[in-house]
Amino acid sequence: MEAEEPTYVAFFGVMGATSAMVFSALDAEGGTTKTLSETQMPTVYADAGYKGESGILNEGEFSLESEVLKGISSVKIPDGWKVTLYTAPGFQGEALTLTSDTDYVGDSFNDRTASLKVQRT
Numbered sequence: 001m002e003a004e005e006p007t008y009v010a011f012f013g014v015m016g017a018t019s020a021m022v023f024s025a026l027d028a029e030g031g032t033t034k035t036l037s038e039t040q041m042p043t044v045y046a047d048a049g050y051k052g053e054s055g056i057l058n059e060g061e062f063s064l065e066s067e068v069l070k071g072i073s074s075v076k077i078p079d080g081w082k083v084t085l086y087t088a089p090g091f092q093g094e095a096l097t098l099t100s101d102t103d104y105v106g107d108s109f110n111d112r113t114a115s116l117k118v119q120r121t
């Protein structure tokens with residue numbers, strides 16, 4: 001694990017690895033190939049307006065207690081997905097549930113995300 005490295009590269013690298021693992025599990029469990037393109041999955045961005053470093057999120061819970069995770073400023077969410085941001089680790093603190101593209105998460109959540117959940121609706 002390289003999660004302790006306090007950089008954007010490490011943070012989004014961890015999420016990429018998680019996505020790959022989940023994809024493999026889905027294929028093995030379902031017995032069929034389920035391939036989702038990147039545009040069909042939620043994506044978080046470091047800057048408002050879907051700019052800056054980005055990371056694609058698969059279904060799951062992300063509780064990385066890193067300063068870097070707090071940098072999220074915008075989120076793209078395809079139909080059928082829901083992303084909930086929390087201001088404290090472990091899905092604590094204030095919560096913000098997003099179900100559609102959000103070019104700015106708002107002053108109260110900008111750069112404050114400490115954990116998040118990704119769910120299918």
Ligand SMILES: [Ca+2]
Pocket residue numbers: 045046047048070071072073110111
């Ligand atoms: Ca930011």
